Amino acid sequence: MDLELRGRRALVTGASRGIGRAVAELLAAEGCDLVLTARNAGALDGLAETLRQRHQVAAEALPADLGTDAEARRVADVAGGIDILVNNAGAIPPGNLLRVDDATWRAAWDLKVFGFISLCRAVYPGMKARGGGVIVNIIGQAGESFPPDYIAGATGNAALMALTRALGRSGPADGIRVVGINPGATATERNETMARHRAQAELGDAERWRELFRNLPFGRPAQPEEIANAVAFLASPRSGYTSGTILTINGGG
Numbered sequence: 378m379d380l381e382l383r384g385r386r387a388l389v390t391g392a393s394r395g396i397g398r399a400v401a402e403l404l405a406a407e408g409c410d411l412v413l414t415a416r417n418a419g420a421l422d423g424l425a426e427t428l429r430q431r432h433q434v435a436a437e438a439l440p441a442d443l444g445t446d447a448e449a450r451r452v453a454d455v456a457g458g459i460d461i462l463v464n465n466a467g468a469i470p471p472g473n474l475l476r477v478d479d480a481t482w483r484a485a486w487d488l489k490v491f492g493f494i495s496l497c498r499a500v501y502p503g504m505k506a507r508g509g510g511v512i513v514n515i516i517g518q519a520g521e522s523f524p525p526d527y528i529a530g531a532t533g534n535a536a537l538m539a540l541t542r543a544l545g546r547s548g549p550a551d552g553i554r555v556v557g558i559n560p561g562a563t564a565t566e567r568n569e570t571m572a573r574h575r576a577q578a579e580l581g582d583a584e585r586w587r588e589l590f591r592n593l594p595f596g597r598p599a600q601p602e603e604i605a606n607a608v609a610f611l612a613s614p615r616s617g618y619t620s621g622t623i624l625t626i627n628g629g630g
Contacts (some may be wrong), residue, residue: 464514
């Protein structure tokens with residue numbers, strides 16, 4: 378299916394690895410020009426070069442730490458006119474109410490929660506002026522399942538779900554669609570690292586980390602490419618009547 382994305386310009390945050398990288402690769406394959414941002418400049422440069430060579434699209438690496446409003450606005454200014462924003466940057470650490478200290482909680486929210494908000498605010502006026510656009514927020518299942526041992530993440534994700542639904546209701550008046558995706562367990566480097574720590578603590582052997590996924594639906598986590606497929610469809614004109622919707626991808630678990 379042609380998703381009718383060729384020639385669109387997309388800004389993808391957290392693009393250097395995991396879901397963000399998979400999204401960038403798929404959008405490039407669909408013919409999108411890309412602005413890629415993350416903190417790892419070397420990884421971004423390598424990805425941008427790969428996408429240019431493989432798919433003959435424009436791909437610009439824009440290293441940034443989106444933990445401040447000023448940096449989010451700088452990224453939006455440098456990126457220029459974009460048709461698609463994929464908010465993906467940010468990883469909130471696990472822990473219950475008393476384990477996550479105030480500084481950790483605030484720093485994590487500065488990057489993910491306020492990072493998403495700041496970029497939405499920064500790109501929205503330009504999208505409106507050009508007659509429309511799409512914002513895809515990659516949030517996380519904890520925003521609807523509320524695990525107490527991931528309280529900072531659950532609370533932050535719930536806030537981003539509310540942002541997505543609220544903005545998704547008002548955006549169509551300006552030609553802007555806003556949608557969200559809540560991935561469940563996904564086979565990323567970060568989740569493997571967390572699984573290794575958990576396997577060491579619970580099973581006494583970090584190398585047994587794959588055993589922790591046996592009880593997941595289909596006996597495995599999602600692949601980043603499976604999340605990317607949903608991002609591309611929701612961002613495309615093929616999904617042109619979808620706004621304020623959040624898609625959960627967790628295998629039915």
